[in-house]
Amino acid sequence: MAPPFELEIVPLSEESKKIAEQELRETPENVENALKELRELLKNDSTIYYKDDDETLITFLRPCKFYAKSAYELMKRISDFKLKYKDILENLVPEDEKEAFTQHNVVNVLTNRDHKGRRVLLVNVGGSWDTSKVTADQLFRMFFLIHEAAVLEPETQVRGVVVIMDFDNLSLKQIAALSPAFSMKLLGFIQDAMPLRLKEVHMVKQPFIFKMVWAIFKPFIKEKLKNRIFFHGSKMSSLHKHMEPSHLPKDYEGQLPQINYTGADWYPCIEKHADHIRTWNTFGYVKK
Secondary structure, three states: OOOOOOOOOOOOOOHHHHHHHHHHOOOOHHHHHHHHHHHHHHOOOOOEEEOEEEEEEEHHHHHHHHOHHHHHHHHHHHHHHHOOOOOHHOOHHHHHHHHHHHHOEEEEEEEOOOOOOOOEEEEEEEEEOOOOOOHHHHHHHHHHHHHHHOOOHHHHHHHHHHEEEEEOOOHHHHHOOOOOOHHHHHHHHHHHOOOEEEEEEEEEEEOOHHHHHHHHHHHHOOOOHOOOEEEEEEOOOHOOOOOHHHHHHHHHOOOEEOOOHHHHHHHHHHHHHHHHHHHHHHEEEEOO
16 A cells, blocks of 8 residues: 555745745745735736635745736636636536546556655556546546645645656557647646646657657647656656656656555545635636
């Protein structure tokens, strides 16, 4: 059995406070000024609703380096995104995708952080993804729910997240599911409407036919994200240049034990924070 998976809802470590100050301009003065300015911007905009307590606002200020106007623009883009994909995101709660999380090992989260303290999301979109049981829309809904849980962790807000896309045994069945519509949705979310710092995306074990997938996604990828995507194929030594083997499982030629847990093991953790997710469901455009 895997070690218990719990969200780390604790104050920042001293090391993370230094990172936050260096990389995010997070000083007491900047925090105070940004909170005040962002509250004012939200107060003067009756079209969108977000809770305006310090904790919630800091979640949006951190990825924007405590520039209140940028955080406000992010909140507006999130509102736009949630409206655009209302059909699959409205009132979404973990229970809606319980079967996909617990019965099908498509999306996993490493129980440990990497050597830089970042959360690691593992996506199995190769042969182990049964597209008749978990649709591309469900896959996206799972990503969305995971990000809503991840924002609860101050350490993750500051240190960011890394994604490993595992394409082992990819076939035409999965390629058909990774459609232009799905890629637009996923990339629109990552690039415009995600209040987390996505530091790196690693493509591993991708076969030759992966070129078909990349051709679908490439037109929608902006320069900033393009610079954070790395392709490794079966060369784990290439992945190790970015992620230390000491913090990776044997599945990726790391020094940690082979992964012996799935979404079934950590689903209770995300379910525990369903009330937080319900609160976040109320954020966005005010219903008329």
